[in-house]
Amino acid sequence: AQSVAQPEDQVNVAEGNPLTVKCTYSVSGNPYLFWYVQYPNRGLQFLLKYITGDNLVKGSYGFEAEFNKSQTSFHLKKPSALVSDSALYFCAVRDGRTGGFKTIFGAGTRLFVKA
Amino acid sequence: DGGITQSPKYLFRKEGQNVTLSCEQNLNHDAMYWYRQDPGQGLRLIYYSQIVNDFQKGDIAEGYSVSREKKESFPLTVTSAQKNPTAFYLCASNTDRSNQPQHFGDGTRLSIL
Numbered sequence: 001a002q003s004v005a006q007p008e009d010q011v012n013v014a015e016g017n018p019l020t021v022k023c024t025y026s027v028s029g030n031p032y033l034f035w036y037v038q039y040p041n042r043g044l045q046f047l048l049k050y051i052t053g054d055n056l057v058k059g060s061y062g063f064e065a066e067f068n069k070s071q072t073s074f075h076l077k078k079p080s081a082l083v084s085d086s087a088l089y090f091c092a093v094r095d096g097r098t099g100g101f102k103t104i105f106g107a108g109t110r111l112f113v114k115a
Numbered sequence: 116d117g118g119i120t121q122s123p124k125y126l127f128r129k130e131g132q133n134v135t136l137s138c139e140q141n142l143n144h145d146a147m148y149w150y151r152q153d154p155g156q157g158l159r160l161i162y163y164s165q166i167v168n169d170f171q172k173g174d175i176a177e178g179y180s181v182s183r184e185k186k187e188s189f190p191l192t193v194t195s196a197q198k199n200p201t202a203f204y205l206c207a208s209n210t211d212r213s214n215q216p217q218h219f220g221d222g223t224r225l226s227i228l
Contacts, residue, residue: 009155032213032214034216036216036219041124041221041222041224042221042222043119043121043205043207043219043220043221043222044158044205044207044217044219045219046216046217046218049214049216051214090157090158094213094214095213101146101148101163101165101213102160102163102173103160103217105150105157105158106157107155107156107157108155108157
């Protein structure tokens, strides 16, 4: 069965410091991994994805994520946080082997960037 | 611009009432989804549809119904059988390729009067 874990409910970081939002996953086949961001009373916006290839994936707004197969992790990172990055972040996984339509979302991590 | 439109943004339901949430997309996507979002629980799949006139139950389909008569539209009805309907409802769509991200609407917040 597929699953996604985001171990931190909230991450606090000072503006200008690097940030990391953690995600681990479990799938039977090849993982298709996604990060989304949600601002208050809005839908989710796609940030980046890992399908295959380079383990370091770059996405929107300066975010990047590192795929680690041995640790089954896909942590979201940004070298220098902005106050405007404060939002709710979701990691998601889909089983690439089955080509299924079902996406499993983590519970979300709230990022708070302090000025 | 292409996107997904959900309406209304806020909806109130009385006891014993069915309410319908609208979702329209102009992205020409085959697949559409309905999710329920509760605080601290992430997104849970209610129903999804891969093609017109066909849909499947997700993880929490009880008390909900859908239809897919047109490619662009995937309305969700919250029936009186759903005893705890208060939540934020999100509609999404994507192509029929599993390596593509989903596009989301801006949600409908449903509350009980």
